[in-house]
Structure formats: C-alpha cells, structure tokens
Amino acid sequence: MRMPEPRAFWLDEQFDREHGTDGRGRYEAEVFRRIDEFADTWGDFAPVAFAVTAWRLATELSPGFVRWHRRIISATCARSPWDGSLVCAVTVASRWPAELTWTKQWQRDRGWQDWPRLFGQFTTPTEEDQTRRPHLRALLQVEAPVPLDDLPPTPDGPDDEVAAAARRAVAVLARELNDLLAPMIGQLDAGVPADS
Structure with missing residues (x-):
C-alpha cells in the first residue's frame, strides 16, 4: 500500500x-x-x-x-x-548523502551530528552545540x-x-x-x- x-x-x-x-x-x-x-x-x-x-x-x-x-x-x-x-x-x-552513510570511517570518532530537531522541525545547532561537536547538515537546492x-x-x-x-x-x-x-x-x- x-x-x-x-x-x-x-x-x-x-x-x-x-x-x-x-x-x-x-x-x-x-x-x-x-x-x-x-x-x-x-x-x-x-x-x-x-x-x-x-x-x-x-x-x-x-x-x-x-x-x-x-x-x-x-x-x-x-x-x-x-x-x-x-x-x-x-x-x-x-x-x-549515501556516500557518507555507508561507513562511519570518515567521522574519525568526532561525533558528527546531523540536523538537530525541535518538535520535529529541522533547526540550526545552538551556539553551545557548535562548541561541543561538529555538525553536517545536508541541503538540497x-x-x-x-x-x-x-x-x-x-x-x-x-x-x-x-x-x-x-x-x-x-x-x-x-x-x-x-x-x-x-x-x-x-x-x-x-x-x-x-x-x-
């Protein structure tokens, strides 16, 4: 269905x-x-x-x-x-993208984070979040x-x-x-x- x-x-x-x-x-x-x-x-x-x-x-x-x-x-x-x-x-x-998800080797244990979400909404990482770990937010234009x-x-x-x-x-x-x-x-x- x-x-x-x-x-x-x-x-x-x-x-x-x-x-x-x-x-x-x-x-x-x-x-x-x-x-x-x-x-x-x-x-x-x-x-x-x-x-x-x-x-x-x-x-x-x-x-x-x-x-x-x-x-x-x-x-x-x-x-x-x-x-x-x-x-x-x-x-x-x-x-x-799939090229980044098939292995985590590229992350080198740095704790990369995807889009943060707040009540289901895609949000920008807070200033505090940005000081704690790297973020990679994919966008399609x-x-x-x-x-x-x-x-x-x-x-x-x-x-x-x-x-x-x-x-x-x-x-x-x-x-x-x-x-x-x-x-x-x-x-x-x-x-x-x-x-x-």
Missing part, C-alpha cells in the same frame, strides 16, 4: 481569517499595508512581477500565510533575468520554472482588486510548488530508496 504524499506547501486560510482585523484576513491587510511594493508591477502584461511580490509578502508574515513542510528551509520566487519567466528556489533539509498558466492578470493599479489577485497568485504558486516538491519530500521522509 502506497502512503499518501505529504503537503509541501499550503495556505493557512484558517489562521489568516482568525487573526485578521477589520473584516480582513492578515494577508489582505498586509497587501494593503505594503501596497507601494506592487507599484512597479501595475499594468504589466506578464503576471510574474506581481506574483513574485505577492509571494514575498505572504512568506514574510510571521507566521506565514504560506506554510511549508518542516523539511523546507526557504522558498523564494523571482523573475528570471534570462527570459522574464517565473522561477523558484527552494532549500530542503536532507539526510546525509531546488531551482525550477513555475508555470504561468493559472496566475491572475496583474492589476492596473492600487484601486483594482489587488488583494484578491495577490491571494490568487499565492494560491497558484503554492499549488504548483506543492505539485513539484511533494513527491521529493515524501521520498525524503520515507528514508528508503525509491522503487526501480
């Missing part, structure tokens, strides 16, 4: 609604508070710059409007300087294009439905990144080689 894939990315709609003010969710309020950050995107025929700004605002909230799996350390979206398309960069916590098909058009100005378009852009990006990364996260969590 195959286990369902974990979610890599999702929107925390409930927390957003419950902690909003003046009838607005937290994210909508943040979009209006930082509306000037969208100024360079108004009326752009490509939805990329608008989506990138919407994503950045959603991930900078604390806690974020976009949530991600405990293995994901960071997730950014940007306009490609090559052709203007939308690209993402996601950093994922991983186990040590994912860089990939993101399809533009379902992104909303860029609003023409601050009087348009900016918050709704930003929310839609973030939902599309979260869905696309989830589709891209959920299988990888599931495989990492399983901790066993994939079937041939």
Whole structure:
C-alpha cells in the first residue's frame, strides 16, 4: 500500500481569517499595508512581477500565510533575468548523502551530528552545540520554472482588486510548488530508496 504524499506547501486560510482585523484576513491587510511594493508591477502584461511580490509578502508574515513542510528551509520566487519567466528556489533539509552513510570511517570518532530537531522541525545547532561537536547538515537546492498558466492578470493599479489577485497568485504558486516538491519530500521522509 502506497502512503499518501505529504503537503509541501499550503495556505493557512484558517489562521489568516482568525487573526485578521477589520473584516480582513492578515494577508489582505498586509497587501494593503505594503501596497507601494506592487507599484512597479501595475499594468504589466506578464503576471510574474506581481506574483513574485505577492509571494514575498505572504512568506514574510510571521507566521506565514504560506506554510511549508518542516523539511523546507526557504522558498523564494523571482523573475528570471534570462527570459522574464517565473522561477523558484527552494532549500530542503536532507539526510546525509549515501556516500557518507555507508561507513562511519570518515567521522574519525568526532561525533558528527546531523540536523538537530525541535518538535520535529529541522533547526540550526545552538551556539553551545557548535562548541561541543561538529555538525553536517545536508541541503538540497531546488531551482525550477513555475508555470504561468493559472496566475491572475496583474492589476492596473492600487484601486483594482489587488488583494484578491495577490491571494490568487499565492494560491497558484503554492499549488504548483506543492505539485513539484511533494513527491521529493515524501521520498525524503520515507528514508528508503525509491522503487526501480
């Protein structure tokens, strides 16, 4: 029986609604508070710059409007300087590569430590931990294009439905990144080689 894939990315709609003010969710309020950050995107025929700004605002909230799996350390979206398309960069916590796990000879009894975890979250070693033993934390750097098909058009100005378009852009990006990364996260969590 195959286990369902974990979610890599999702929107925390409930927390957003419950902690909003003046009838607005937290994210909508943040979009209006930082509306000037969208100024360079108004009326752009490509939805990329608008989506990138919407994503950045959603991930900078604390806690974020976009949530991600405990293995994901960071997730950014940007306009490609090559052709203007939308690209993402996601950093994922991983186990040590197989070349380092088949023998411990390289460790030379120094007590090398992997990712520390706190309540299941991958964390940085504390300053005290760093003085006691060496740590080796493996990271995977994912860089990939993101399809533009379902992104909303860029609003023409601050009087348009900016918050709704930003929310839609973030939902599309979260869905696309989830589709891209959920299988990888599931495989990492399983901790066993994939079937041939």
